[in-house]
Amino acid sequence: MSxxxxxxxxxxxxxxxxxxxxxxxxRYLTLEKVKSSVWTIxxxxxxxxxxxVILYPILLKVSIAFxxxxxxxxxxxxxxxxxxxxxxxxxxxxxxxxxxxxxHSFLLSAMTMVLTVITCSLVGYGFARFTFxxxxxxxxxxxxxxxxxxxxxxVPTYINYRNFDLFGLIGLFNEGGLxxxxxxxxxxxxxxxxxxxxxxxxxxxxxxxxxxxxxxIEEAAFVDGAGVFKTFFQIMLPNAIPAIITVMLFSFxxxxxxxxxxTMFLDNASVMSTQLxxxxxxxxxxxxxxxxxxxxxxxPFYVSMLVxxxxxxxxxxxxVLYLFVQRHFVESVERTGIVG
Amino acid sequence: MIVSKRKPTxxxxxxxxxxxxxxxxxxxxxxxxxxxxxxxxxxxxxxLSLSPTxxxxxxxxxxxYRNALMEHVDYNRTLTEAVLNMLLNxxxxxxxxxxxxQLLNQQxxxxxIARVIFFLPVILASGVIxxxxxxxxxxxxxxxxxxxxxxxxxxxxxxxxxERLLIQSGMNELFVTYLTxxxxxxxxxxxxxxxxxxxxxxxxxxxxxxxxxxxxIEGATGYEAFWKITFxxxxxxxxxxxxxxxxxxxxxxxxxxxxxxxxxxxxxxxxSAAMSWIYFIIIALILLITTYxxxxxxxxx
Numbered sequence: 001m002s003x004x005x006x007x008x009x010x011x012x013x014x015x016x017x018x019x020x021x022x023x024x025x026x027r028y029l030t031l032e033k034v035k036s037s038v039w040t041i042x043x044x045x046x047x048x049x050x051x052x053v054i055l056y057p058i059l060l061k062v063s064i065a066f067x068x069x070x071x072x073x074x075x076x077x078x079x080x081x082x083x084x085x086x087x088x089x090x091x092x093x094x095x096x097x098x099x100x101x102x103x104h105s106f107l108l109s110a111m112t113m114v115l116t117v118i119t120c121s122l123v124g125y126g127f128a129r130f131t132f133x134x135x136x137x138x139x140x141x142x143x144x145x146x147x148x149x150x151x152x153x154x155v156p157t158y159i160n161y162r163n164f165d166l167f168g169l170i171g172l173f174n175e176g177g178l179x180x181x182x183x184x185x186x187x188x189x190x191x192x193x194x195x196x197x198x199x200x201x202x203x204x205x206x207x208x209x210x211x212x213x214x215x216x217i218e219e220a221a222f223v224d225g226a227g228v229f230k231t232f233f234q235i236m237l238p239n240a241i242p243a244i245i246t247v248m249l250f251s252f253x254x255x256x257x258x259x260x261x262x263t264m265f266l267d268n269a270s271v272m273s274t275q276l277x278x279x280x281x282x283x284x285x286x287x288x289x290x291x292x293x294x295x296x297x298x299x300p301f302y303v304s305m306l307v308x309x310x311x312x313x314x315x316x317x318x319x320v321l322y323l324f325v326q327r328h329f330v331e332s333v334e335r336t337g338i339v340g
Numbered sequence: 341m342i343v344s345k346r347k348p349t350x351x352x353x354x355x356x357x358x359x360x361x362x363x364x365x366x367x368x369x370x371x372x373x374x375x376x377x378x379x380x381x382x383x384x385x386x387x388l389s390l391s392p393t394x395x396x397x398x399x400x401x402x403x404x405y406r407n408a409l410m411e412h413v414d415y416n417r418t419l420t421e422a423v424l425n426m427l428l429n430x431x432x433x434x435x436x437x438x439x440x441x442q443l444l445n446q447q448x449x450x451x452x453i454a455r456v457i458f459f460l461p462v463i464l465a466s467g468v469i470x471x472x473x474x475x476x477x478x479x480x481x482x483x484x485x486x487x488x489x490x491x492x493x494x495x496x497x498x499x500x501x502x503e504r505l506l507i508q509s510g511m512n513e514l515f516v517t518y519l520t521x522x523x524x525x526x527x528x529x530x531x532x533x534x535x536x537x538x539x540x541x542x543x544x545x546x547x548x549x550x551x552x553x554x555x556x557i558e559g560a561t562g563y564e565a566f567w568k569i570t571f572x573x574x575x576x577x578x579x580x581x582x583x584x585x586x587x588x589x590x591x592x593x594x595x596x597x598x599x600x601x602x603x604x605x606x607x608x609x610x611x612s613a614a615m616s617w618i619y620f621i622i623i624a625l626i627l628l629i630t631t632y633x634x635x636x637x638x639x640x641x
Binding site for chain 1: 362
């Protein structure tokens with residue numbers, strides 16, 4: 001703006017002109033001011049409203065979880081419970097076997113997260129910073145793995161892990177291969193080979209990030225005598241922390257919430273997501289057996305209350321995790337270079 | 341001469357290392373993706389029975405496909421529903437996420453907190469939590485109606501007035517119901533838009549501020565700046581986001597549940613494979629058409 005006025009003053013040195021310009025500027029600025037303050041209000045309303053839409057279900061769950069049974073049928077109790085209790089938590093924790101299930105889920109998610117980050121960063125770097133024959137074809141195959149719904153290869157994948165065999169080697173010792181269903185091995189194998197949950201997307205994110213990284217740094221490292229791997233581990237990876245955090249968060253959370261792979265590969269409800277799927281039935285069953293009145297005698301509202309509590313408990317670790325990494329995550333979004 | 345000859349060889353020599361880097365993926369792709377994909381194609385043409393010693397394939401021709409499309413009770417209905425739902429949701433989600441990204445890209449107090457809140461659905465509204473939430477009735481009872489408009493006075497009140505107002509003002513009825521319907525489904529849309537908001541936000545931040553400065557000096561309004569600068573600059577990402585939203589809408593819905601149940605409840609693996617192939621071909625067609633039609637209008641720098 002000031003540059004422009006400077007030009008105007010320089011080119012037309014008549015005082016009248018300058019005055020007119022200044023008057024115009026003043027008027028323009030005030031109009032701008034009105035407009036911007038109106039926009040600020042509209043924006044604030046929109047953001048607060050949408051934040052409310054997002055946060056309300058969570059707040060509601062918190063409120064339900066702390067409410068005592070007695071308050072359920074009390075119409076004067078709204079959101080803020082009169083009889084605050086931890087009973088719901090105790091009941092759900094013992095029914096769900098919470099500590100064990102959380103530990104299993106954490107183990108599984110952390111494991112796939114680490115493997116996914118390692119593999120996808122390697123592959124992403126391979127696609128971003130090398131020229132080799134068939135690179136474009138191979139990368140379009142990466143995109144293909146994102147596009148094909150996992151259900152299409154569901155049956156062969158299942159059979160694959162049920163009779164797992166590596167080039168017929170295992171079959172030599174054990175007829176029909178190994179049955180890996182029910183163990184964590186399918187998750188380990190698929191995430192270590194970049195075929196895990198949404199791994200194509202992670203490869204894409206890493207590739208875009210490494211592509212946007214200045215090439216000169218790498219060349220300097222090369223001139224200084226660093227090998228390909230040294231360059232990758234000591235220069236590229238430390239600089240890729242925003243992308244790493246994004247991918248870590250995504251892969252952990254998506255694995256935590258995933259039911260597709262966990263129901264397929266694990267036959268018992270030992271992780272959080274599969275446990276959650278059946279938690280309503282489990283709670284109803286336990287309630288009916290303890291009260292002795294059959295399933296019909298179970299109060300559906302009370303069950304729903306407990307289900308809400310269990311969802312809250314299930315997402316609690318995620319929320320804690322998110323609060324820890326949110327600063328890095330939100331910042332990293334700006335620099336991840338998902339855009340390329 | 342020597343330099344021009346040597347340079348590609350260095351590049352090529354370095355290029356060999358790439359195979360080391362992509363080796364894990366290459367292994368996974370061939371063994372865990374390409375082979376299963378071809379196998380699944382075979383399964384869809386045959387009857388598959390599992391036995392403790394292995395599996396047995398009997399060629400059946402197109403029988404599984406005929407069964408899925410002509411005889412199965414639910415398949416056609418579920419498929420059309422999935423596609424219609426997708427067609428309904430994708431434009432809403434993309435427009436909404438662009439709008440929110442635009443909001444979050446501006447300077448204001450508490451921007452950090454707003455961003456933290458808006459990215460929360462990425463974490464919470466995926467997988468099992470979303471599916472339980474939609475079926476929970478204590479919550480929907482408290483929220484006033486929730487998914488079922490017939491039971492709750494709350495949801496009737498929410499958009500009924502607006503709907504009447506808009507129809508009376510002479511707008512197209514179909515469009516109005518679409519609009520008010522989307523107001524009612526705002527939570528669904530917000531929770532589907534998390535990743536898209538992130539992608540748009542990153543894109544908005546990549547636009548050079550000089551462009552806006554120049555436009556402002558030339559006297560462009562914010563409205564003009566959006567349509568003449570932001571929109572073209574971000575149009576490649578609109579394509580990305582449309583594709584992402586389409587895939588996201590297709591990875592977890594009634595259709596996928598049906599495919600899974602056919603395989604693991606009824607143990608009809610051939611039929612399940614045929615179903616998923618039809619499903620995949622339809623998704624591929626939709627993606628092709630949308631990519632083609634959007635790509636012509638995308639502005640590449």
